[in-house]
Amino acid sequence: MLGLQGKVAFVFGVASEDSIAWAICKYLSDSGVKLYLGYQKRFMSRIFQLKEKLPSIEGFYPLDVASDATTKEFFDAFSKENPGMKADILIHAIGFAPRACFDRPILFVEDSDINTAMTISANSLQRCLKFALPHLNPNSSTITLTYAASTRYVPSYGIMSMAKAALECWTRELACHLGPEGHRINAISSGPIRTIAASGIPGFDNILNHVADNAPLRRNVNQDDVAGTTLWLASPLASGVTGQVIHVDAGYSITMVPESIMKE
Numbered sequence: 001m002l003g004l005q006g007k008v009a010f011v012f013g014v015a016s017e018d019s020i021a022w023a024i025c026k027y028l029s030d031s032g033v034k035l036y037l038g039y040q041k042r043f044m045s046r047i048f049q050l051k052e053k054l055p056s057i058e059g060f061y062p063l064d065v066a067s068d069a070t071t072k073e074f075f076d077a078f079s080k081e082n083p084g085m086k087a088d089i090l091i092h093a094i095g096f097a098p099r100a101c102f103d104r105p106i107l108f109v110e111d112s113d114i115n116t117a118m119t120i121s122a123n124s125l126q127r128c129l130k131f132a133l134p135h136l137n138p139n140s141s142t143i144t145l146t147y148a149a150s151t152r153y154v155p156s157y158g159i160m161s162m163a164k165a166a167l168e169c170w171t172r173e174l175a176c177h178l179g180p181e182g183h184r185i186n187a188i189s190s191g192p193i194r195t196i197a198a199s200g201i202p203g204f205d206n207i208l209n210h211v212a213d214n215a216p217l218r219r220n221v222n223q224d225d226v227a228g229t230t231l232w233l234a235s236p237l238a239s240g241v242t243g244q245v246i247h248v249d250a251g252y253s254i255t256m257v258p259e260s261i262m263k264e
């Protein structure tokens, strides 16, 4: 039904079993997709362990989106080992901001730290697609992960709010640029989920508790919720969907006045 059997996916952003990208790997794998992972060298030993759990991981190569050279490294390694092979799906689940972005008031965050957050968390979507394009089949589907702080204030999310706003803008720009060749690019705006990246956000547990109390579904989403929507977007079932930001957040983003104030 999903039409993904035998398809090939690049998955960027697995760092641990808690990574949203890891759940996406499992869902893609269950649908018959062959996986090629790009990993940061600091997570190499974990990737080796995780590879044993999912035989559909056919290759994994270092990827650091901080520069053109270290991004190209992934695609060079992929094409050397798999000459002529093309992918149908690209998962961009990458986010990072230096600690200093969260340690001081936003007015005083240094340019260099802002630039790092923007490069890694937003502009890297363009960088990944630039190098991926020669290795993508027509009608490919790219999915990136964003957060609702792109459009609404969330205390402590800081510079990452700007990065997510830019990432969503890249999603629309790239969707329009690559749409004529049939390529689709969409973003999933996930509710908060406990992962390595999320552990760097001050007050994250308070956000989790608030969402569980106030989201229409009265719970937080988990990695599987995001992976399910990713699978749909990756598949031909979503063939008419591109340039969108789709909220997988238990409905929290439609609320304005928190339900909890009614208890006071």
Ligand code: NAD
Pocket (backbone or CB within 6 Å): 012, 013, 014, 015, 016, 018, 019, 020, 021, 039, 040, 043, 063, 064, 065, 066, 092, 093, 094, 095, 096, 120, 145, 146, 147, 189, 190, 191, 192, 193, 194, 195, 196, 197, 198
């Ligand atoms: P995670 O820590 O498991 O994944 C983040 C990934 O980014 C890691 O695999 C890391 O290796 C990768 N990364 C960071 N810098 C990189 C670089 N220079 N080059 C290549 N890869 C790099 O955490 P996650 O929560 O699964 O994050 C995945 C995505 O989901 C991120 O974009 C994050 O902002 C987004 N997101 C997360 C949440 C949440 O609450 N966890 C909510 C909304 C959106």
